[in-house]
Amino acid sequence: MKSTEVSAAQMSFPDFAERPRFAEVSRERLPTNTTANRHAVHRWFNFIAGFAPEFVAQQCQTLVDGVLLDPFAGCGTSLVVAQSLGHRAVGFEAHPFFVRIARAKTEPPPQESRLRAIEAALLNGIQAPEQASSLTKSAEAFLGKLFEERTLQQLLGARSTLEKAGMGADDVAFLLLSRVVDRCSKAQTDGIYKAPTSAKKADLPLDAIHTVIGEVRHDSALIGWSEKLPAAVLHHSSSEDMSAVETASVDVIVTSPPYLNNFDFAEMTRMHLYFWGICGSWREITNAVRSKLVVNTTTALTGHRDIQSQHRDGIADSLLPDLDPIVAALAQERRVRTGKKEYDLLVYPYFAQMTRVLLEMQRCLVNGGAAHIVVADAAFYGIHVSTPQFLASVMSEMGFQDVRCIKLRDRGHRWVLNKREGSPTGLGEYHLSAKRERAS
Numbered sequence: 001m002k003s004t005e006v007s008a009a010q011m012s013f014p015d016f017a018e019r020p021r022f023a024e025v026s027r028e029r030l031p032t033n034t035t036a037n038r039h040a041v042h043r044w045f046n047f048i049a050g051f052a053p054e055f056v057a058q059q060c061q062t063l064v065d066g067v068l069l070d071p072f073a074g075c076g077t078s079l080v081v082a083q084s085l086g087h088r089a090v091g092f093e094a095h096p097f098f099v100r101i102a103r104a105k106t107e108p109p110p111q112e113s114r115l116r117a118i119e120a121a122l123l124n125g126i127q128a129p130e131q132a133s134s135l136t137k138s139a140e141a142f143l144g145k146l147f148e149e150r151t152l153q154q155l156l157g158a159r160s161t162l163e164k165a166g167m168g169a170d171d172v173a174f175l176l177l178s179r180v181v182d183r184c185s186k187a188q189t190d191g192i193y194k195a196p197t198s199a200k201k202a203d204l205p206l207d208a209i210h211t212v213i214g215e216v217r218h219d220s221a222l223i224g225w226s227e228k229l230p231a232a233v234l235h236h237s238s239s240e241d242m243s244a245v246e247t248a249s250v251d252v253i254v255t256s257p258p259y260l261n262n263f264d265f266a267e268m269t270r271m272h273l274y275f276w277g278i279c280g281s282w283r284e285i286t287n288a289v290r291s292k293l294v295v296n297t298t299t300a301l302t303g304h305r306d307i308q309s310q311h312r313d314g315i316a317d318s319l320l321p322d323l324d325p326i327v328a329a330l331a332q333e334r335r336v337r338t339g340k341k342e343y344d345l346l347v348y349p350y351f352a353q354m355t356r357v358l359l360e361m362q363r364c365l366v367n368g369g370a371a372h373i374v375v376a377d378a379a380f381y382g383i384h385v386s387t388p389q390f391l392a393s394v395m396s397e398m399g400f401q402d403v404r405c406i407k408l409r410d411r412g413h414r415w416v417l418n419k420r421e422g423s424p425t426g427l428g429e430y431h432l433s434a435k436r437e438r439a440s
C-alpha cells in the first residue's frame with residue numbers, strides 16, 4: 001500500500017451510498033487525535049488538541065438526518081464526521097487559521113481539475129523562490145529558525161504563485177500549502193509550540209507537495225464529488241454569540257473547548273500566522289487572534305485584567321463559593337512565587353465565557369437534544385480547578401437534565417495532594433454529557 005492510501009477497512013468515507021463504519025477504539029483514545037490519520041479527510045489536517053472521529057460517531061449513533069453543532073470546531077473533526085454520516089453540521093471557530101482548515105475539509109471534495117491547478121501553482125511557485133525579506137521583521141526572524149533558507153524562499157514563492165493564480169481565497173489550496181509548510185519545518189510540528197529547539201526531519205518542498213496532494217487526491221476520488229454531501233456551515237466568530245443558529249434547531253452538540261492552562265491556540269499556530277501574513281508580530285497575534293478566543297492561558301489576559309469583577313458577575317451565583325476561594329488562593333500564591341504567574345486572573349474570564357457558550361448551546365438544542373463535551377481539569381501552583389465538575393453544575397443549574405461526567409483518561413498527577421491532606425486522583429480528560437430538558 002502506498003503511503004497516501006488508507007485501507008478500505010480504516011476508511012471512514014467509503015462512499016455515500018453506504019454509511020462509514022467506525023471501529024471501536026479504547027476510551028483513552030477518544031479525547032485524542034491519534035486515530036485521525038486512519039480516516040479520509042480527517043488526515044488532511046489534524047492537530048494535537050483534536051478529538052477522535054470515533055468519539056463524534058458514538059454521539060451520532062441514534063441520529064437520523066440530524067443537525068450537529070460544534071461551538072469550538074478546531075480542524076473540523078465533528079463536522080466532517082457528521083457529514084460523512086449524512087447529517088448537516090454547523091460550527092463556530094474564532095481562529096482565522098483553523099476556520100480555513102475546517103472549511104477546506106467540509107466543502108465538497110475538490111475535483112481533479114481544481115487539484116491539478118493547485119498542484120501546478122505550487123510546483124511553479126517553488127521554482128520561483130521569494131526573498132524572506134518580504135516578511136515583517138518578527139516573521140522573518142521566527143520563520144528563519146524553522147526552515148532552511150532556500151526552503152522558506154520556495155514556500156514563499158508557492159504562496160505568491162497561488163495568489164497570482166487567483167487562488168488566494170481557495171481553502172483547499174490554503175490547507176495543502178499549510179500542510180507542506182508543516183512538513184518542511186525543521187522544528188516539531190506537533191502543534192504545541194513550534195520552538196526552533198525541538199528538531200525534526202524536514203521534507204523538501206517538492207516531496208511534501210507530492211505527499212499532501214496525493215492524500216487529498218486519493219480521498220477525494222474515493223468519496224467522489226458528491227451532490228449528496230450534507231451541508232456544513234462554519235462561522236468565523238466566537239461561540240459566545242451563536243445567534244446565526246436558530247433556536248431549537250440542533251439535535252446534538254459535540255465539542256471540546258480550550259482547557260484552562262493548556263494550549264494557547266494563537267501561539268501554537270505562530271508559524272502559519274506569520275507564513276500566511278495573517279499576523280506580522282506578537283502584538284498582532286494577540287490583537288487579531290488571541291483576543292477572540294476563550295481566555296485559558298496567562299498569555300491571553302490583555303484586556304481582561306481590569307474587568308475581573310465584570311467577568312465574575314457573568315458567573316452563576318452557585319459556582320462562586322467554589323471559584324472565589326480558588327481565585328484568592330491563586331492570588332496569594334502569585335505573591336510568593338518567583339514566576340508571579342497571573343493564574344488567578346484566568347478563572348473568572350474562563351467561566352464567564354464558558355457560561356455564555358453553554359447558554360447558547362442550550363438555546364440552540366431541540367428539546368431532548370444532547371450535548372457532549374470533552375474537557376479537562378487544571379492545576380495551577382498545585383491548586384486544583386475541577387472544570388468538568390464546575391461546568392456540569394452550571395449546566396444542571398441552567399436546567400440541563402441527565403448531566404454526567406465520565407473520566408476518559410488520566411493526564412498526570414501534577415496536583416495530587418499528599419496523604420495527610422487526602423489524596424484525590426490526578427488530572428484527566430472527561431466526557432461531560434447532558435440533555436436539554438424536554439417540554440412537559
Ligand SMILES: C[S@@+](CC[C@H](N)C(=O)[O-])C[C@H]1O[C@@H](n2cnc3c(N)ncnc32)[C@H](O)[C@@H]1O
Pocket residue numbers: 047049050051071072073074075076077078092093094095098237238239240255256257258259265292293294
Ligand atoms: C480543543 S480545540 C477543538 C478541536 C476540535 N475538536 C478538533 O477535533 O479539531 C478548541 C478550539 O476552540 C477554538 N476557540 C477558542 N475560543 C473560541 C471561541 N470563543 N469561539 C469559537 N472558537 C473558539 C480554538 O481556536 C480551537 O480551535
